[in-house]
Structures are given as C-alpha cells and as structure tokens.
Amino acid sequence: MQARLQYRADFLTGIVGVIVLNVVNLSLIGILVSRFRHLNGWTLWEMVFLYCLWILGHSLFSFFFWHIRTLEDFLVQGTFDQFLIRPASPFVLFLGHEVQYLGIADATFGISGLSLAYASLGLHWNGMQWLLFGAAILAGTLIETTLSLMIACLAFWTGRSRRAHSILMRINMMVQHYPVDMFGYVFRVIVTGLIPVAFMNYYPALILLGKLEPQSPWAWLGYMSPVVAAALVILSAIVWHVALQHYSSSGG
Amino acid sequence: MKIFWAFARQAFQFISAYRFNFFMEFILVLLRMYGIYWVWRVLYTQRPGAFGVDLDQMVTYGVMGMALELFIWSRPQWYMANQVKSGAIDTDLMKPMDFHLYMLARSVGEVLIGIAILALPALLVAYLFLDVQFPPDLWTGLMFAASLVLGFLLLFHLNFLLGSLSVVALDIRHISWAYFSMVRFLGGQIVPLWLFPSFLRALAEVLPVKGTYYIPISIYIGRLTGSEAIRAIEFQLVWLAALVLLSRMLWGWAYRRLVVQGG
Numbered sequence: 001m002q003a004r005l006q007y008r009a010d011f012l013t014g015i016v017g018v019i020v021l022n023v024v025n026l027s028l029i030g031i032l033v034s035r036f037r038h039l040n041g042w043t044l045w046e047m048v049f050l051y052c053l054w055i056l057g058h059s060l061f062s063f064f065f066w067h068i069r070t071l072e073d074f075l076v077q078g079t080f081d082q083f084l085i086r087p088a089s090p091f092v093l094f095l096g097h098e099v100q101y102l103g104i105a106d107a108t109f110g111i112s113g114l115s116l117a118y119a120s121l122g123l124h125w126n127g128m129q130w131l132l133f134g135a136a137i138l139a140g141t142l143i144e145t146t147l148s149l150m151i152a153c154l155a156f157w158t159g160r161s162r163r164a165h166s167i168l169m170r171i172n173m174m175v176q177h178y179p180v181d182m183f184g185y186v187f188r189v190i191v192t193g194l195i196p197v198a199f200m201n202y203y204p205a206l207i208l209l210g211k212l213e214p215q216s217p218w219a220w221l222g223y224m225s226p227v228v229a230a231a232l233v234i235l236s237a238i239v240w241h242v243a244l245q246h247y248s249s250s251g252g
Numbered sequence: 253m254k255i256f257w258a259f260a261r262q263a264f265q266f267i268s269a270y271r272f273n274f275f276m277e278f279i280l281v282l283l284r285m286y287g288i289y290w291v292w293r294v295l296y297t298q299r300p301g302a303f304g305v306d307l308d309q310m311v312t313y314g315v316m317g318m319a320l321e322l323f324i325w326s327r328p329q330w331y332m333a334n335q336v337k338s339g340a341i342d343t344d345l346m347k348p349m350d351f352h353l354y355m356l357a358r359s360v361g362e363v364l365i366g367i368a369i370l371a372l373p374a375l376l377v378a379y380l381f382l383d384v385q386f387p388p389d390l391w392t393g394l395m396f397a398a399s400l401v402l403g404f405l406l407l408f409h410l411n412f413l414l415g416s417l418s419v420v421a422l423d424i425r426h427i428s429w430a431y432f433s434m435v436r437f438l439g440g441q442i443v444p445l446w447l448f449p450s451f452l453r454a455l456a457e458v459l460p461v462k463g464t465y466y467i468p469i470s471i472y473i474g475r476l477t478g479s480e481a482i483r484a485i486e487f488q489l490v491w492l493a494a495l496v497l498l499s500r501m502l503w504g505w506a507y508r509r510l511v512v513q514g515g
Contacts, residue, residue, distance in 0.1 A: 017430045024437045163277070187290070
C-alpha cells in the first residue's frame with residue numbers, strides 16, 4: 001500500500017513538473033513576444049504552435065522511447081546480455097521493457113496548446129494539411145528516437161553516452177523555443193543538415209502556418225520531415241547493427 | 253581546510269576523467285552563445301529601444317548567462333537523493349567532515365573545473381567573435397567577482413535544501429525539472445529581470461534566485477552600478493545568511509530522521 005502511494009506521489013510530482021516546465025518556457029517566450037511584438041515575424045500564437053508541435057512529437061518519444069538513454073547503464077553493468085539470450089530481437093526487447101507515463105503530460109499540454117493556437121490563428125486546414133500535420137508529428141517522434149538511439153550507441157564504444165544525450169536535448173530545446181530563422185547561418189545548417197531537429201517543428205510549421213508560399217524555392221523543405229525521418233531510421237538501424245557486432249559483454 | 257581541498261580535488265579528477273564529454277560540452281556552450289547572440293541581434297533590429305540597454309551589453313548578458321550554465325551542473329541534491337536511496341549516505345556521514353561542508357566542497361570542485369576548462373575558454377572565443385565586452389573598470393570587475401561567488405553560494409544552498417528534503421520526504425527527480433526551470437527563469441539566466449512584465453518582476457525581485465544570474469551579470473555589464481550594485485550585493489548577503497541558517501536547521505532535522513531510521 002505504501003509503495004502504491006509512493007508511486008502515486010511520483011506520478012503527481014512528475015505531471016506537475018512537466019507542466020511547470022512548459023508553462024515557464026512559454027512564459028519566457030511570452031515575455032519576449034510582448035516586449036518585441038513578434039519574434040522575427042512569429043506572433044505569440046505562432047510561437048505556441050511551434051512549441052507545441054515539437055512537444056507532440058516529443059511526447060510519443062518520451063512515452064515509448066525515453067529509456068533509450070539508459071542503454072549505457074545496461075552496458076556498464078553487463079545486464080545488456082539479458083536482451084541477447086532471449087529468442088527475440090534485442091532491439092525490440094530493449095525498447096519494449098518500459099514505458100514512461102510522463103509522455104501523457106506532454107501530449108496533453110501539446111494538444112491543448114495546439115488547439116488554442118489553431119483557434120486563435122483562425123486556421124482552416126484541408127485534408128492535405130491535416131495529413132502533413134500527422135506526418136510531422138510521427139516524423140518528429142522518429143527523428144528524436146533515432147537520434148537518441150544513435151547517441152546511445154556511442155556507449156558501445158565509449159562506455160558513456162548520457163552527457164552526449166543531454167547535449168542533444170539542449171540543442172533540441174533551442175529549436176523548440178525559438179524559430180530557427182532567428183539563429184545565425186551556422187546554427188541553421190547544423191539543425192537542418194547535421195542534427196536535423198528543425199524538421200520536428202520548424203519546417204512543417206512554415207507550411208502549416210502558411211508562412212511560406214507553396215511556390216517558394218524552400219517550400220519543399222516543409223514536406224521533407226517524413227523523408228528525413230525515414231533516412232534516419234535506416235541510418236540508425238545500421239548504427240545499431242554495427243554496434244551489436246562490436247559489443248562484447250563487460251564480463252558480468 | 254585541508255580536507256576541504258582534498259574533496260574538491262577528488263571532484264576535479266572525477267570530471268576530468270570524461271574528456272570527450274567536456275569537448276562536446278564546449279562545442280555546445282559555443283553553439284548556445286552563438287544562438288543567443290543572434291536572438292538578441294534579431295530582436296534589436298526589430299525594436300532597438302526595447303532592451304533598455306545597448307546591443308553589446310545585451311549580447312554580453314546573454315553570453316555570460318550561457319557561460320554560467322555550469323552553475324546548474326553541480327547538483328548536490330541529486331547526489332544526496334541517490335545516496336539516501338541506495339543507503340550509501342552512511343559512508344558519507346562517517347567521513348571526518350561536516351556533511352554540509354563536504355557537499356559544498358564537492359560543488360566548489362565541480363564549478364571550479366567547469367570555469368577553468370569550459371567557461372573561460374568559451375568566453376575567450378566569444379570575446380573574439382561575438383562582441384562580448386569586458387567590465388568597464390576594475391572596481392566593477394571586483395564587484396562582479398564577489399557577486400558571482402555569492403551567487404554560486406546562494407544556488408548551492410537552495411540545492412542543498414532540496415537535497416535535505418529528499419532525505420525525509422520524496423523523490424525529487426521530477427521536482428528538480430520544475431525547480432531548475434524556475435531557477436533559470438526567475439534567476440534571469442537568459443532574459444534579464446528588467447524585461448519582465450511588472451507583476452512577474454515584482455515576484456522575481458524578492459526571491460533569492462535572482463542573485464544567481466541576474467545580479468552578477470547585471471553588475472558585469474554595468475546595468476547595476478554604484479549604490480545599486482552595493483545594495484544588490486547586500487541583498488545576496490542577507491539571503492545567503494538566511495539560507496545557510498535554514499540549511500543547517502533542515503539538515504540537522506533530516507539527519508536525526510536518518511539516524512532514527514537506521515541509515
């Protein structure tokens with residue numbers, strides 16, 4: 001009974017933590033928008049949209065795949081072997097061993113924010129745009145998952161990867177908090193080409209919010225999220241297999 | 253004092269064992285400095301008057317805030333929570349040193365190494381490429397240094413209070429997210445307090461976290477000068493005294509609970 005209660009407290013503090021975090025982030029954005037009227041052409045509700053589109057993709061990641069970052073613990077302690085000796089793919093076993101309920105808080109926050117933004121901006125999407133919206137969320141989840149997995153795989157060689165993970169997350173946060181066009185050229189190149197987190201929210205949002213005319217020379221980038229996600233899935237599958245080949249148990 | 257440095261050195265060695273991570277951190281700090289530099293530049297062209305200070309000051313504020321991210325690295329409360337959970341806290345308590353000072357020594361070690369191998373090199377790069385300024389004169393520089401030390405001590409004691417709570421009550425992992433986002437926000441790490449709307453500003457002005465980022469950096473860029481700066485440092489001192497007292501009391505209480513529970 002006491003254990004149950006403890007879990008419930010854990011659940012509640014978790015939900016409250018996630019909500020406070022997001023409210024604080026949005027307040028910062030709100031302060032800047034109220035002071036400068038817009039952020040490089042992005043109004044308050046467009047910023048909310050950008051932020052919440054990222055959160056929605058992230059919520060699925062955090063619900064199903066959050067524990068990817070714990071891979072290093074399994075490697076260091078030698079408990080990874082348990083996934084290798086069972087008659088199923090070690091990948092499925094590793095990913096399936098846990099879900100993280102906090103994704104629900106993210107999803108709730110994201111859906112509320114997006115609904116408010118959709119109403120306030122007076123958007124009316126056609127079927128094609130709804131399709132793009134759905135694809136963008138799933139692509140966002142896949143992009144974050146595959147990047148996270150590839151970084152976790154570093155641990156097969158270096159033994160440690162958690163710090164690299166927190167670095168990925170903090171670059172990710174910058175993309176979530178500000179439109180990418182506010183940053184300098186170097187940063188834009190990095191989050192488009194090298195660590196393509198801008199495809200989680202920024203590029204699809206350009207199309208969904210009608211900030212880019214469909215004829216514009218860069219409009220195609222807005223539709224590229226699923227392609228980027230697919231490429232990353234293939235790449236991370238290769239990395240995972242190479243890493244497994246390289247794996248030798250820590251002798252546990 | 254000798255023991256204090258020994259523990260500080262231990263933390264130093266621990267962190268320097270992970271050199272690859274530090275290289276990555278260095279790149280990230282530069283990237284974030286570059287990011288904030290552009291954010292302020294873009295906003296400045298939008299409405300030049302809205303900052304209340306000039307662009308160079310604002311950029312310096314942002315870059316310093318990023319460099320001092322390492323204040324938040326040192327997380328004694330996580331260490332304490334883990335030690336309590338695993339029961340290893342009893343070995344810490346057996347060490348021939350006051351536990352509060354022991355935690356402080358660890359944090360000092362972590363932050364000093366962070367400043368030496370991360371913040372200073374990154375600031376040097378920022379100085380060369382991002383129009384970051386030096387403090388206008390030596391006196392300002394000295395006040396900044398004093399205020400920075402106080403800022404670190406303030407944050408350490410807030411962390412320590414949270415860590416003491418973890419002994420008695422609860423899993424603080426989730427609370428920590430909210431806590432750190434509040435420290436960043438109300439501490440003015442990215443957006444300085446003078447840009448806040450009035451009701452939020454009134455709140456942030458009385459809380460101790462503004463001593464972590466807002467006061468030292470504002471002194472550095474010359475936004476708080478003369479008697480204002482002195483008053484700000486007094487504000488830090490008063491809060492620090494209160495927090496030290498509170499930490500001793502809360503830890504003493506938590507410690508007795510620990511002993512009763514049998515470690």
